Amino acid sequence: MTEPRTEVPPLDCRTKALFLDFDGTLVDIAPTPDAVIIPADLGSLLARLNTALGGALAIVSGRSLNELESFLRGFDGIMVGSHGSEARGMTPPLDRLPEGLESAQTEMRDYATSRGLLYEHKSMGGAIHFRALPDAGPEVEAFIERLAITNPRFEVQPAKMAFELRPAGFSKDGALQILSDQPDFRNRSPIYIGDDTTDEPALAWAETHGGFGIKVGDGKTRASQHLPDPAAVLDWLRAGLEH
Ligand SMILES: O=P(O)(O)OC[C@H]1O[C@H](O[C@H]2O[C@H](CO)[C@@H](O)[C@H](O)[C@H]2O)[C@H](O)[C@@H](O)[C@@H]1O
Numbered sequence: 001m002t003e004p005r006t007e008v009p010p011l012d013c014r015t016k017a018l019f020l021d022f023d024g025t026l027v028d029i030a031p032t033p034d035a036v037i038i039p040a041d042l043g044s045l046l047a048r049l050n051t052a053l054g055g056a057l058a059i060v061s062g063r064s065l066n067e068l069e070s071f072l073r074g075f076d077g078i079m080v081g082s083h084g085s086e087a088r089g090m091t092p093p094l095d096r097l098p099e100g101l102e103s104a105q106t107e108m109r110d111y112a113t114s115r116g117l118l119y120e121h122k123s124m125g126g127a128i129h130f131r132a133l134p135d136a137g138p139e140v141e142a143f144i145e146r147l148a149i150t151n152p153r154f155e156v157q158p159a160k161m162a163f164e165l166r167p168a169g170f171s172k173d174g175a176l177q178i179l180s181d182q183p184d185f186r187n188r189s190p191i192y193i194g195d196d197t198t199d200e201p202a203l204a205w206a207e208t209h210g211g212f213g214i215k216v217g218d219g220k221t222r223a224s225q226h227l228p229d230p231a232a233v234l235d236w237l238r239a240g241l242e243h
Pocket residue numbers: 021022023024028029030031032033034036060061062063064120122127129131159160161162164196198
C-alpha cells in the first residue's frame with residue numbers, strides 16, 4: 001500500500017465510468033446508521049452526473065438497496081447494495097435470499113440486544129455496531145466469525161466500528177467487474193471513490209483496470225488518489241459537471 005496523492009485529476013465525464021460508495025464518501029459518518037445527514041441536493045447532483053456520464057455511474061454500497069433508494073431520491077440510476085449482492089438497474093447478482101438468513105439475523109439481534117449493542121437488520125445479512133461501546137470490538141468480531149463458520153453461505157465483512165455478515169461470494173469489486181461489461185460502462189476508464197476497508201478491493205480494482213481509486217479520509221490504501229472528506233468529494237463531483 002502507498003500513500004495516495006492529494007491532487008485528484010478533474011472528472012472527465014466523456015471518458016470515465018464512476019463508482020461511488022455511500023457512507024463516509026457521499027455522507028459523513030454518523031453515530032448510528034439512521035442518523036446520516038443527506039445533503040438536500042445529493043439525488044439531483046447524482047442524476048445530473050449520470051446524464052453527463054452517459055449512464056456510466058453506479059452507487060456501490062454495503063447498505064441495503066431499499067435504504068439507498070430512500071436516501072437518494074431524485075437519482076434513478078444504477079445502485080448496488082449489500083456489498084455487491086443486490087442491485088437496481090442491472091441483473092441482481094443474487095437472485096434469492098441466502099439460506100439460513102433469518103436464523104443468522106435472529107442470532108445477531110439476540111446477541112446485540114444482550115450486550116447493549118446496535119443490531120442493523122439488512123436485506124441480505126446484518127451488522128452489529130459497537131461505536132457506542134468501542135471496547136466490544138474484539139468480542140463482536142469473534143461472535144460474527146463463529147456465526148460465519150456455522151453459516152457458510154455468509155462471510156464476515158469488517159466495517160467502521162461494526163462487523164457484518166454478508167452473502168458469501170459477493171463483493172464490491174465483483175460488482176464493478178459485472179458493471180464494466182454493461183454497454184454504458186464499456187470502453188470507459190473506471191474511477192472508484194470510497195473510504196473504508198469495505199472499499200479497498202474496489203479501489204484496487206479501479207487501479208488495475210485502467211483507472212484509479214480515490215480514498216476518502218485517512219488510512220493506508222491501494223488507491224492512488226485522496227480526498228479528505230465527503231464535502232471534498234461533493235465539490236469534486238460538482239466541478240466535474242462544469243469541466
Ligand atoms: O459501503 P458503504 O456505503 O460505505 O456502507 C458501509 C456500511 O456503512 C454503514 O455503517 C457505517 O456508517 C454508519 C453511519 O455513518 C456508522 O454509524 C457506522 O459506524 C459505520 O460502520 C451502514 O450502517 C452499513 O450497513 C454499511 O454496510
